[in-house]
Amino acid sequence: MSEIALVGNPNSGKTTLFNYLTGSSQKVGNWPGVTVDKKAGRLKGHPNVSVVDLPGIYSLSPYSPEEVIARDYIMGGNLDAVINIVDATNLERNLYLTTQLRDMGVPVVVALNMIDVSRSKGEEIDVKELSKWLGCPVVPISALKREGLDDLVGETIRAIGTEQPVPKVFQPKVEEAISAVSAVLAGSEPDGLLRWSSVKLIEGDEAEREIHADDLAEIDPIVSSLEAAMDEDGETIIIDGRYNHIAAMVAVSVKKPDVEVVTLSDKIDAVVTNRWLALPIFFAVMFVVYYLSITTIGGWGTDWVNEAVFEEWAIPGAEQWLTDMGVNDMLVSLIVDGLITGVGAVLGFLPQMLVMFLLLAILEDSGYMARVAFVMDRIFRRFGLSGKSFIPILITTGCGVPGIMASRTIEDDRDRRITAMTCSFMPCAAKLPVIALIAGAIFNESPWIAPSLYFIGIFAILFSGVVLKKIQGFVGTPAPFIMEMPAYHMPNARTVAISSLDRLFHFVKKAGTIIILACALVWFLSAYNWSMAAVDVADSMLADIGHAVSVIFAPLGWDNWMATVATVTGLIAKENVVSTFGILFGLEEVSEAGDEIWANVAGMFSSGVAGYSFLLFNMLCAPCFAAIGAMRRELGTWKDTALAVGWQCGLAYAAAFVFYHFGTLATGGGLTIGFPFAVAVLALLIWLFARPMPNPEAGADEGVVPS
Amino acid sequence: MRTLDMIGCGETVRVVAVHGGGPLRRRILDMGITKGSDIKVENVAPLGDPIEIIVRGYKLSIRKGDAVSIEVAGGE
Numbered sequence: 001m002s003e004i005a006l007v008g009n010p011n012s013g014k015t016t017l018f019n020y021l022t023g024s025s026q027k028v029g030n031w032p033g034v035t036v037d038k039k040a041g042r043l044k045g046h047p048n049v050s051v052v053d054l055p056g057i058y059s060l061s062p063y064s065p066e067e068v069i070a071r072d073y074i075m076g077g078n079l080d081a082v083i084n085i086v087d088a089t090n091l092e093r094n095l096y097l098t099t100q101l102r103d104m105g106v107p108v109v110v111a112l113n114m115i116d117v118s119r120s121k122g123e124e125i126d127v128k129e130l131s132k133w134l135g136c137p138v139v140p141i142s143a144l145k146r147e148g149l150d151d152l153v154g155e156t157i158r159a160i161g162t163e164q165p166v167p168k169v170f171q172p173k174v175e176e177a178i179s180a181v182s183a184v185l186a187g188s189e190p191d192g193l194l195r196w197s198s199v200k201l202i203e204g205d206e207a208e209r210e211i212h213a214d215d216l217a218e219i220d221p222i223v224s225s226l227e228a229a230m231d232e233d234g235e236t237i238i239i240d241g242r243y244n245h246i247a248a249m250v251a252v253s254v255k256k257p258d259v260e261v262v263t264l265s266d267k268i269d270a271v272v273t274n275r276w277l278a279l280p281i282f283f284a285v286m287f288v289v290y291y292l293s294i295t296t297i298g299g300w301g302t303d304w305v306n307e308a309v310f311e312e313w314a315i316p317g318a319e320q321w322l323t324d325m326g327v328n329d330m331l332v333s334l335i336v337d338g339l340i341t342g343v344g345a346v347l348g349f350l351p352q353m354l355v356m357f358l359l360l361a362i363l364e365d366s367g368y369m370a371r372v373a374f375v376m377d378r379i380f381r382r383f384g385l386s387g388k389s390f391i392p393i394l395i396t397t398g399c400g401v402p403g404i405m406a407s408r409t410i411e412d413d414r415d416r417r418i419t420a421m422t423c424s425f426m427p428c429a430a431k432l433p434v435i436a437l438i439a440g441a442i443f444n445e446s447p448w449i450a451p452s453l454y455f456i457g458i459f460a461i462l463f464s465g466v467v468l469k470k471i472q473g474f475v476g477t478p479a480p481f482i483m484e485m486p487a488y489h490m491p492n493a494r495t496v497a498i499s500s501l502d503r504l505f506h507f508v509k510k511a512g513t514i515i516i517l518a519c520a521l522v523w524f525l526s527a528y529n530w531s532m533a534a535v536d537v538a539d540s541m542l543a544d545i546g547h548a549v550s551v552i553f554a555p556l557g558w559d560n561w562m563a564t565v566a567t568v569t570g571l572i573a574k575e576n577v578v579s580t581f582g583i584l585f586g587l588e589e590v591s592e593a594g595d596e597i598w599a600n601v602a603g604m605f606s607s608g609v610a611g612y613s614f615l616l617f618n619m620l621c622a623p624c625f626a627a628i629g630a631m632r633r634e635l636g637t638w639k640d641t642a643l644a645v646g647w648q649c650g651l652a653y654a655a656a657f658v659f660y661h662f663g664t665l666a667t668g669g670g671l672t673i674g675f676p677f678a679v680a681v682l683a684l685l686i687w688l689f690a691r692p693m694p695n696p697e698a699g700a701d702e703g704v705v706p707s
Numbered sequence: 708m709r710t711l712d713m714i715g716c717g718e719t720v721r722v723v724a725v726h727g728g729g730p731l732r733r734r735i736l737d738m739g740i741t742k743g744s745d746i747k748v749e750n751v752a753p754l755g756d757p758i759e760i761i762v763r764g765y766k767l768s769i770r771k772g773d774a775v776s777i778e779v780a781g782g783e
Binding site: 273279 | 764767
């Protein structure tokens with residue numbers, strides 16, 4: 001059994017190559033402790049060789065989680081060979097990682113990808129020359145057109161177990177220092193990693209310095225005399241050395257055409273990121289994404305699954321079938337209303353999600369996604385979010401579940417987590433009936449209610465971005481925003497399909513169970529009383545719980561058990577708030593906006609301010625179970641999911657509290673007893689927002705650039 | 708001292724030094740923005756930031772606030 005790893009820069013065609021190499025045998029998991037996907041599979045035609053797809057990285061520096069994963073995995077010593085995929089149209093930067101890999105003592109085979117594109121630009125790459133400089137096999141391929149792939153597999157199998165000559169990339173002074181450090185380390189590292197560790201120590205790499213803390217007394221003088229001789233710090237010496245070597249290598253082995261060909265990609269980019277056209281094009285693309293995934297195809301699919309498949313077919317069908325079988329009524333109700341409805345809550349989202357994932361994959365694969373970040377970065381980064389956060393927020397106005405899942409496309413861990421935690425503040429389609437109910441019952445169908453909640457949603461997201469960013473250790477450290485703008489290319493159907501199905505499957509697997517269980521639990525509480533007799537929701541356990549806990553909402557102005565019960569059933573799906581009120585007021589069925597119960601609902605709240613406070617709380621508090629499940633998937637742990645939901649509920653409570661007491665005063669209701677507390681809460685929120693950024697832990701000693 | 712954030716669209720400059728330290732500096736160097744490399748400022752985002760540059764034959768976007776630490780010369 002041999003193990004090889006696929007390593008390469010982002011946008012080098014790594015995923016396409018991996019899909020080809022492993023065919024249908026690939027399995028997706030998570031790297032331990034992080035939400036970075038781990039993919040592995042068996043090499044096509046060689047079932048005894050497993051292939052691991054390492055995250056796309058530019059370097060093996062110790063900063064981003066992706067780099068740490070790749071570095072630890074390669075250094076782990078279990079690898080028999082590495083396939084290093086290199087973009088032939090962007091050789092210099094891609095070969096930088098190659099020179100690092102060549103120091104690590106593992107046999108490397110360079111897959112020179114997109115050779116067809118390079119040729120069409122009129123470039124000639126001397127593969128033999130390149131191979132000589134790198135000291136390892138170089139195989140020209142086109143992963144997309146499936147050229148050269150058999151050669152690549154053959155070379156890789158041959159490379160297993162070989163010892164490749166390590167190229168000396170640095171100038172003599174530096175190579176001498178490396179040898180001197182290696183002499184100190186000899187014996188404490190496996191021979192293969194000796195050069196790697198020595199180079200890293202010259203760079204002043206913290207992780208490596210910790211491992212070799214005992215030898216530092218001998219190593220530091222070697223490094224400082226080299227630094228003095230070159231008048232540069234160790235890190236610069238090594239990185240400059242690699243790039244200088246690469247520039248020399250490329251100058252000899254690549255023949256560029258006399259006249260640079262302006263590629264189609266350049267022409268597209270000139271239009272798409274044009275100062276004046278970029279924003280209109282961006283909004284047009286976003287409109288299409290929303291229109292296809294929420295309004296039309298995705299929305300139709302979701303409606304069809306919910307209505308035709310579940311409401312009309314699966315639920316009555318199963319009920320009929322179980323009753324015919326003579327199954328006990330209570331069991332029928334559990335299976336049908338509890339479980340099948342819960343399954344429906346999961347499956348109903350899939351069509352919308354699939355369409356959205358397909359569109360996202362196309363945007364990513366084509367290279368447009370990087371432009372989204374480029375165009376929107378200025379607005380969002382002030383609030384601790386990424387330019388790419390725009391897409392999750394937009395999709396959430398349709399449905400929070402695909403919206404939260406869309407945060408997947410954000411590379412930076414911190415930006416991704418904040419986005420996943422906060423985008424469900426936007427009113428989704430299922431919250432609209434609740435808005436319509438309150439607007440109709442209390443505010444005479446005022447057209448200002450709905451827009452006000454969208455503004456509050458955006459405000460809550462940006463507010464949370466700033467506040468969460470300042471909580472140390474909560475959302476990790478920021479990665480610098482220095483982002484490649486990859487060349488545009490036609491998205492590959494297979495890559496797009498595999499990526500979308502993977503994401504869909506992961507949602508079902510990671511989020512499905514919890515959604516079903518949570519829905520079943522709330523259904524159970526709302527359908528039975530304490531002696532396990534089936535009753536209406538008004539006499540159920542949930543109603544009793546509502547009576548008991550509704551007092552906690554008294555400070556928000558709606559100490560009402562029915563509003564409490566409706567809030568809880570809203571966790572299954574927000575539109576349930578309306579139907580629950582319907583049932584509680586003794587109606588079998590209510591229309592979507594609940595016109596029939598407007599009078600009853602209006603009677604529940606002491607004032608318009610209290611009604612709006614109820615609405616505000618329901619818009620901002622924990623989203624439905626499906627969205628919480630999606631958050632769990634994106635955040636990786638239950639602890640973080642609980643923190644996210646806690647933050648949402650806390651902010652919802654604080655916002656409704658402040659609104660109710662200030663609103664009551666402003667509408668002539670006089671000073672409430674709670675008013676001083678509302679002032680205090682408001683002050684706390686403002687402080688959380690405005691307080692200075694705490695110093696990041698590493699800031700002081702690593703000398704982060706002063707901004 | 709001229710830094711990359713001051714350079715106008717269409718200008719090509721040469722990197723003199725990359726200042727600062729930590730992850731940001733490392734990232735800048737890793738991406739090939741090293742002493743002596745040529746940078747062309749290709750584009751500016753619609754809202755004025757970040758900028759798009761060409762270095763070592765490929766396109767990169769970088770925030771002006773980060774570009775401050777890249778000292779450049781020439782191109783005037």
